Amino acid sequence: MWAGIGAVLVSVTATTGAAVPQKGPRQDLGPAIRAILDKPRYQHSQWGILEQDPQTGRTIHDLQGGKFFIPGSVAKLMSVSGAWDTLGGDHRFTTPVNALGSRSGSVLTGNLAMVAQGDLTMGGRTAPDGQVSYTPIDHTYANDVPGATLTPEDPLAGLDSIAQQVRSAGITQVRGDVVVDPRLFTAGPPLDPAPTPMIVNDNVIDLLTTPTAPGQAAQLSWRPQVAPYQVTSDVRTVPAGGTTDIQVSADPDGTRITLSGTIAADADPVLRISHVQDPNAFARTALIEALARAGVTVDARPVGPNPVDLLPASYPEGSRVAAYVSPPFEQYTRLILKVSHNLGANLAICLMAVSAGSHDCLDGFPVLRTFLERAGVDLTQVQLADGRGGDPVDRITPVAVNQILAHWLRTPEADTFRNALPILGVDGTLADNCTDCPAKGKVWAKTGTVAGFDHLNQQLAVGAETVAGYLDAGNGRLHTFFVGVNSTQAADFGDFLEVIDDVTNVAALLQQQAARHPHH
Incomplete structure (x- = not known):
């Protein structure tokens, strides 16, 4: 369903x-x-x-x-209203990066830790005027609903901003590792899709197929391009008026993605998505690559699991070297409600749990219940097991x-x-x-x-x-x-x-x- x-x-x-x-x-x-x-x-x-x-x-x-x-x-009217009331429409998510270890000149001997805060976009949908961008049919629906399109923003913009701040803080070399701190909350059933504290591009890879001449291979573009993800396409262009049918498959860890099928020569570009299986490892690699673009080298291998065992119990005062600050939450609610963003609606439950001091997303429901009672909603007339309206x-x-x-x-x-x-x-x-x-x-x-x-x-x-x-x-x-x-x-x-x-x-x-x- x-x-x-x-x-x-x-x-x-x-x-x-x-x-x-x-x-x-x-x-x-x-x-x-x-x-x-x-x-x-x-x-x-x-x-x-x-x-x-x-x-x-x-x-x-x-x-x-x-x-x-x-x-x-x-x-979503219920879940989003609860999170809006709990956080406030002017709430902004601040995702910090902390430098752990010792610094000598521009060299950090130690690790950089990016502390995930449940920011839904990390800058990937923020337009120049600070508004959050959306299209009538969101890319997260691309495999289910015809006509999904992409926003123009770079999904890696937030990580690029963080990397530039690290460089501006005077660090050009990290003799150590980069780690994503995902300890904000844990989500599981019945929340599907399950929110994660670290989210880049809604935890999906965008795959855009454009027709060429009949009989020729179709053109493929994809984003965000992050190692070790690789995409191959066997999609062929067929004559105008022909069948457009594009399937996506991926290996178990999600990093080898294959598109197959056909696209008609007169068809609009067709968007598909493939899900990121490990959002923390994905964001870690993406940040290391962003640091390289900003002129900061990291000794650790960019590809591999997220080394959570390197995380400290707490962060020392003065260790922050960068932070990405989101648009206000009111902009996020516009995205969730305008396009019916399922991940964002379930995330609302997790954010309410965090507001109550819990790391278990299901603890967001008592917060929601308290809000709904105060708002004058008869709770005998509401049953909810998720934030998006997809649970039986x-x-x-x-x-x-x-x-x-x-x-x-x-x-x-x-x-x-x-x-x-x-x-x-x-x-x-x-x-x-x-x-x-x-x-x-x-x-x-x-x-x-x-x-x-x-x-x-x-x-x-x-x-x-x-x-x-x-x-x-x-x-x-x-x-x-x-x-x-x-x-x-x-x-x-x-x-x-x-x-x-x-x-x-x-x-x-x-x-x-x-x-x-x-x-x-």
Whole structure:
């Protein structure tokens, strides 16, 4: 199962306790929405719709608002909100490098230790203006979703910055080793993907195939290029209109990557990814190579395991020689919510654990629970076993989603949070939906997807397609909403896109109804 090209945002209530939606007849939804819900493909499905006016607490529409739904990435509204509240939107990650040993002139006899802090990008997505870059379909989805693209930034930029600082600190030779300190936290099941304290390029290698002339080998580019990773491609270019099908395989340690298949001569470049199996060893080698580019030599072999046994119990005062400082956490939340970044959403759980003094990521859940209670979310209506909305345990009611959305409207960061969500027809996972409809730019919402392949019927099984957030209700007012369908199917990916369109079109129709009846 892959989960979540986006998570659903839930509708907001003005109360601090559990909202009890009024029972509104389904007919109130109007004929256009009813026509979508009554399509034959949904005869075995469950729809949930809840729209509320947070200023008055009034429920505008309620279809099974108090029932549990598979949320998909709408669950990210809960985890990301908890981390945002815990760390603060202005929190910056500082990843230091410490020089351990003795210095004589420009020679360090000893080791450099880079202390991982759970920084999601290490500078690889930071644009010149300090914003974190993203594209509508993130590179982390490249093997599952057609159309994924790369941001223009160099994924090694953060390590290059650190290396230049080490050189500026007067060190040109390290007679010793370089080690990554990964002791911040440990993640394992049920968090998948499992976050790591040290993350470079989302712990993946990007593999971009560009067609050439029919019959010729396709062109390959890949990044970041770090030893001992090697990539070979057997992908051939076939005539225009032919089949584009590119597969990726790697040896057990992930360092020998092979691409095979075909790409049509008229196809756009196709992105694939391969996962880094040992993020600490990868970052260690990448830093040693960055130091070399900056004019700092290291005696130790650049390739090999990360020598954690060299780490001290603590770091001496004054040993820091470099540090990478991230953009503010609010920028990271934009990335996680706009593209539905699964690693980042699970990382939010780990960061909450660290804030409580624990190294065990699962200790982030009590922190999240305390926040949700304070935010007025009825915890009997939320079940979570991860941060991204991909665990079989995850269930949320539309009521609970509305409650977390309502919470944000009562905070000074209400506008910042709303604009961190995908905007209908404009950006993130909603960039390609409703691009020319009247609701374009007037719906801010998290999307959610849970889907897998039904081998019995040779089709896609869609466990959930959801969207939730805020509607522009006219006259400067916002409504909160949840729209979702559980348990349907699609013949192929193109057919699946119609399910997404149905869900987002219901949201668009709700917005138009609200704007036509601002005092509804």
